[in-house]
Amino acid sequence: MLYVNQVVLFLAFAETIHAQFPVNNLRTTIPDSIAPDINNPFRNLFKTRPFFKLNGGMVCYNANYRALIDTPYAEKDILQHNITGRLNATVAGIVPLQVNYWLRKSNSSFFRNIYDAQVAFNQAAFRENLKTTMRQRMLALAPAVKDASLEKLVALKQNELSGLDKLLKTTFNPQKLIEANEILKVPKLSWDGSLPDSANLHKEDSLKKAAAYFLDQYNNTKNKFDQLYTQFDSLQEKYKENQAKVRQYQQLIKGDWSGLQSARAWKNKLQEYGLEDVEIPAKYRWLLGLRNFSLGRSPVxxxxxxxxxxxxxxxxxxxxxxxxxxxxxxxxxxxxxxxxxxxxxxxxxxxxxxxxxxxxxxxxxxxxxxxxxxxxxxxxxxxxxxxxxxxxxxxxxxxxxxxxxxxxxxxxxxxxxxFRNNPPVAGSSSKLDFTDxxxxxxxxxxxxxIPVTNTKLDASYKKTGANYQSFSSYTTNTAMESWYIKADQSLFKRKLRIVAALRKNEFVNPFIVQDYKSNTVFKSVTATMRIRKWPVVSVGYQPMSQYTKVDNQVMENRFQTFNATLYHYYVVRQLKMATTLMLNKFLNNNSDTSFRYYNATNSYFTQTFYFNAFTANAGISYTKNSNYTLQVLDGGIQPNIPGFGSVGIGIKINNLNHIDIKAGGYVSANIRLLKQDQLFLSYEHGYLPGNKSGLVRNEMGTVQFIKTFNFK
Structure with missing residues (x-):
């Protein structure tokens, strides 16, 4: 009786299935997906009109006055004018040019007047413009990379596949499939003993037809599911590829472009993100290789x-x-x-x-x-x-x-x-002799x-014959051999940095008398400690070079110096402060130099307070050698004026040998003009130790104006 009830329910269910799934509706078609096309991102990348365009620039005027120059090159009342400037321009919308100019005029017998100009291709600006414009262009083309129709088709097929899967698990559940197979394969399964054979045969025949139809619909549904699953799997692979390309494209736009300094680097970058077919125009490839082009004054x-x-x-x-x-x-x-x-x-x-x-x-x-x-x-x-x-x-x-x-x-x-033997006539030359x-x-x-140990090593060696001449060396009639080695080591997670160097016979100045037989090895070592919330401490032992002019003779003296500094910026009860300590020691003597500060020890301390309305500082310096002692007390205040800039005023008290005491002062102003221009003024009435005795009055003044302009 149980089987009879199941068969009756199954017949009713089979009719429902027949109504829901006609055989001619099982076949579906899937349109082909469209590959993304971003065209050529370099096409018409820059606007080529107007042919020549000024983008902006700056000009700076600087005037310096010194009543005395505190060096062995003794001069008085020196006034120097400097005008420097820059103009930025673009040619054909692609080539950035920079026009630099520098004018210097003074009444000094050492500094000659200069009138210099330079027109140069701005390689850094070209690379930056290319990167920025390409980012914007590729960002605008980003929607073309993402296949929206493919995404919708995948979602549609996923929903359809989900519905068939649900149908197979509910309507065509395993128990019903077992029952349908038993009806077809087990004889007289639905027979009822109370009915005649003819009635049971008719009933059995009807049930087998229904079971066969049920299984046929199951097979059709399963085939449709399998076919749809294959199609969905193929679409999903294409969708994943498209999504990967979208992610690559986003990474290309947002990624690091700092290393794109050559055409090969650009090509590798595009290939890395799946843009193998994108060609870089020849004009861009050539300009990327142009490291420098300038007319006028240029460093070589x-x-x-x-x-x-x-x-x-x-x-x-x-x-x-x-x-x-x-x-x-x-x-x-x-x-x-x-x-x-x-x-x-x-x-x-x-x-x-x-x-x-x-x-x-x-x-x-x-x-x-x-x-x-x-x-x-x-x-x-x-x-x-x-x-x-x-x-x-x-x-x-x-x-x-x-x-x-x-x-x-x-x-x-x-x-x-x-010129070693019997100097020839100036301007004559010898022949090229490879045996000499x-x-x-x-x-x-x-x-x-070495990144693992945070170590850097730098070493060089040079040997020149007595008559080797080039535009890198200026020595004459002397063989030279020089070497240099430097080590830079960071320790304790870059908190401590130690730099040490050894240098021998490395002369680079053409205008001095040098001892070419010297075997002096110059040593230098510097250690810097940086720990968060702690003072920055630096200690160094380094060589120094000083020039002395006697009549028309210029000489250079070299000696060692010891330096130690401490700087700490901190906050005490919401008040920001900074402390600076410095110690300097010259390791030379009076026979080495005519400079007043020979073999001197100089110590310096200053304390700065940063208030909201003003900045105040107080300091003291102490300099001593065998001939004199100099103490300087310094105190100043610098109010902050919103919308204007800042002004500063201070006083210095000089004490020479505890006998000669004189007070001086200084004033300065930093004024903002028209939001982006600046005017800086400073004047100091001070004193310097004289070569004979006593403090010598010294006046210093500076005027500087910086004008920045942009053309739209």
């Missing part, structure tokens, strides 16, 4: 054996992609030491150089250099202050040992007159950073 700093720390007025071009090319040509001005050479002693100088090689400067490279020009001699004898013609060749190579270490080697050969060791040079440089 290429290699140890060719040209280094030289100021050239002319053209300077440097390009580096997979190959390297550099060109420099112009007149030379050794601007870096111009304060010790008078205009009467200055001779015309020029430099021309070509460099070519393969590789990238940040990685591995091999570069050949050829240079020629005229340079001024600073030697003894009849050739002093004359010009000589200099030519030379060098080969330089860099090997990247690992990601943080590299080694550079360079060898050079020069052609120049030999007197006109050859070698240089090595090793740098290594």
């Amino acid at each position: 700093n290429y290699s140890e054996l060719t040209a280094k720390n030289v100021s050239v007025n002319g053209i300077n071009l440097e390009y580096n992609s997979w190959y390297y090319l550099a060109l420099t040509a112009g007149t030379v001005n050794y601007r870096f030491r111009d304060f010790v050479v008078g205009n009467a002693n200055r001779k015309p100088q020029y430099l021309g150089m070509v460099r070519a090689g393969i590789g990238r400067l940040e990685k591995n490279y091999f570069i050949l250099s050829a240079f020629t020009g005229k340079k001024q001699l600073f030697a003894s004898g009849s050739a002093v202050n004359s010009n000589i013609k200099v030519s030379g060749l060098s080969a330089e190579s860099r090997w990247a040992i690992n990601r943080t270490s590299y080694f550079i080697a360079e060898a050079g050969k020069s052609i120049a007159p030999d 060791k007197n006109n050859q040079a070698i240089a090595f440089h090793l740098y290594s950073a």
Whole structure:
């Protein structure tokens, strides 16, 4: 009787199934998904009109007055005017240019007047503009990467699949499938003994048809589920790929773009985020390789054996992609030491150089250099202050040992007159002789950073023959050998930093008398401790260099100094304060220098209080050597004026040898003008120790105005 009831219920259920699932509705179709298309993100990236556009710039005027100059170069009533400025422009919407100018005029016999200008390609601005504009462009194209129709189709199929799965678990549950199979396979399962055979046969036949129909609908539903699941699985894979591409795209937009300094780096970055088919236009690839291009006054700093720390007025071009090319040509001005050479002693100088090689400067490279020009001699004898013609060749190579270490080697050969025996006529030159060791040079440089131990090592070695001449060295008639090694170590999670260095015979100044036979090794070591909420303490033992001018003779003296400083910024009962302590010791004597402060010990203490309305400071300094003792008391106050800036006023009391006591003062103002311009004024009525005795009055004043402007 149980089976009879089940069969009756099953027949009713089978009819419901037949009504819900017609056989011709089981087949469905799935449209193809559309691949994302972001076109070409570089197309029309920059607006090319107008062809030339001024973007802004700045100009700064600075005037300095000194009644006395507190150095061995004694001068009085020196007034110096400086005008520096910059203009930013864009050509064709792509090429950023920077126009720099510098004018200096003074009544000093050491500082000559300067009128300099430079037009330069701004590589940093180009890279930044390219990165910023590409970010904006790719952000605007982000919706094209995300396939919205694919997302909707996946959701639709997921809902349909979920409905079929629910139907298979409820309507076509395992118990009903078992019952339908038993009806078909077990004879006389539904027979009722109270009925005649003919009635049971008719009933059994009806039940088997219903069971067969039920199982057929189950199979159709299961096939539809399997087919839909396969389709859904394929769609889901495509959807996951699209989602991954969207995430990559977002990472590309939000990620770190600081390393995109070359066309290869851009290509690798785009490939990393699945944009392999995006081509970088040729004009962008070329501009990314242009490291430097300038007309006018430019610093030249290429290699140890060719040209280094030289100021050239002319053209300077440097390009580096997979190959390297550099060109420099112009007149030379050794601007870096111009304060010790008078205009009467200055001779015309020029430099021309070509460099070519393969590789990238940040990685591995091999570069050949050829240079020629005229340079001024600073030697003894009849050739002093004359010009000589200099030519030379060098080969330089860099090997990247690992990601943080590299080694550079360079060898050079020069052609120049030999003034060691029977000086030739100035301007003549010798022939290139590869067997002559007197006109050859070698240089090595090793740098290594060890991230695991927070260690940095830097070492160099250079040896030049007695007649090697280049625009990196200014010595004449002397063989030189110098080396340098430096170690930088951080300890205790970068709280303590120790820097130590050894240096021997590294002379770089062309205008001084030097002892070329000196074997002095200069030592330096510095330790700095930084702990949060604790004072910053720095202790150092370092070499110093001082220049002295006697008549037309300029000499350099070197000696050691000891320095120790402590700085602490802290808050006491909501009052912000800062304390500074400093100790300085010159380890020299009167025979080393004509400077007043020889072999002096100087200590300094200042306390600063930061109130809401003003800042106040009080300090004391104490200087002592074998000839004098100087004490200076300093106190000042600087009110803050909202919307205006700040002003400051202070007093200094000077006490020399506990006998001569004089008071001076100072005043300063920092004024904001038109929201972005600034005017700075300062004046000090002070005193300096005289060379003979007593305190000497000294007046100092500064006026500075900075104007910033933007063009829209």
